[in-house]
Amino acid sequence: MADQRVAGVDAAGGALGLAGAVLLTATCAAATYRASAAGDVASVGFVIVSYGALLLLLRFLREYELLAPPEAAVRREGLRRRVWALCTLLTLIFAWKVASVMTWPGVAVGVWAAAVVTSAGGFVLLFRQQRRRL
Template identity: 75%
Template sequence: MDRQRDPVADDARGLVRAGVLLLTVTCAAAAYRSVAAGDAGSVAFVTVSYGALLLLLRFLRAYELAQALEEAAAAERERLRRKVWALCTLLTAMFAWKVASVMPWPVATGVWAAAAVTSAGGFVLMFRQRRP
C-alpha cells in the first residue's frame, strides 16, 4: 500500500533535521571550547546532555508513531512514556545543577526547588492523570 506524502509532515521533518543539525554544531563547538580550556566536567556535561536530547527526540517520535489502540502498542507507549519522563528529569537535574553552581545559595535552592516541582509535575501529568 503506497503512503501518500504529506507536505506538512515533510516540512516538519526538514525543520527537525535543521534543528538537530544546529544542535549538533552548537554542542560540537561547546565541547571544542571546553576541551581547549581543559574543562573535562563541561565536556562531559555537553556530551551527556546532547545524547539525552537525541534520545528524547527519538523516543518522542516513536511515541507519536506507536498505534494507540492495540494492546501491545499500548504497553510500548507506556514504556516510551517512562523513558521520556526519565530523560526529561535527567535533563532538568543536569541544567539545574549547572545553573545552581553559579548562583548564591538562596537562589540555588530556588533553582533546585523549581527543578523538583517540574519533574514531580511531569510525573503527575504523565502517569497519574486519567486518560480518556
C-alpha cells in the same frame, strides 16, 4: 485525507528537524571543543550528556507520535516512561549547571526546588492523573 495531512507534516517537519539536528550538533561540537580547550572536563561531560539525552528524547517522542494507540498501548507506556526519565535527567543536569554559578545559596536552593517540582509535576501528569475518556 488524514494520511495526506500527516505526510505533508512529515515532509515539512523532516527538513526542519534535520536542520535543527545539524544546528544542534554543530553547537554542541563547538561547545565541547571550547570546554576541552579550556580544560573544563565537567563542561565537556555536561555538553555530551545533554546532547545525547536530547537526541534520545527527540527520538522517543517521535516514536511515541507514530504509534497507533489501540495496537501499541504497552509500547507507548514504555516510551512515556523513557521520555519522563530523559526530561528529568535534562532538568537535573541543567539545574546542577545553573545552581553552580549562583552566588547566593538561597537562589541555588530555589533552582533545585524548581527542578524537583517540575520533575514531580511531570510524573504526576504523565502517570498518576486519570486519563479522560472522550
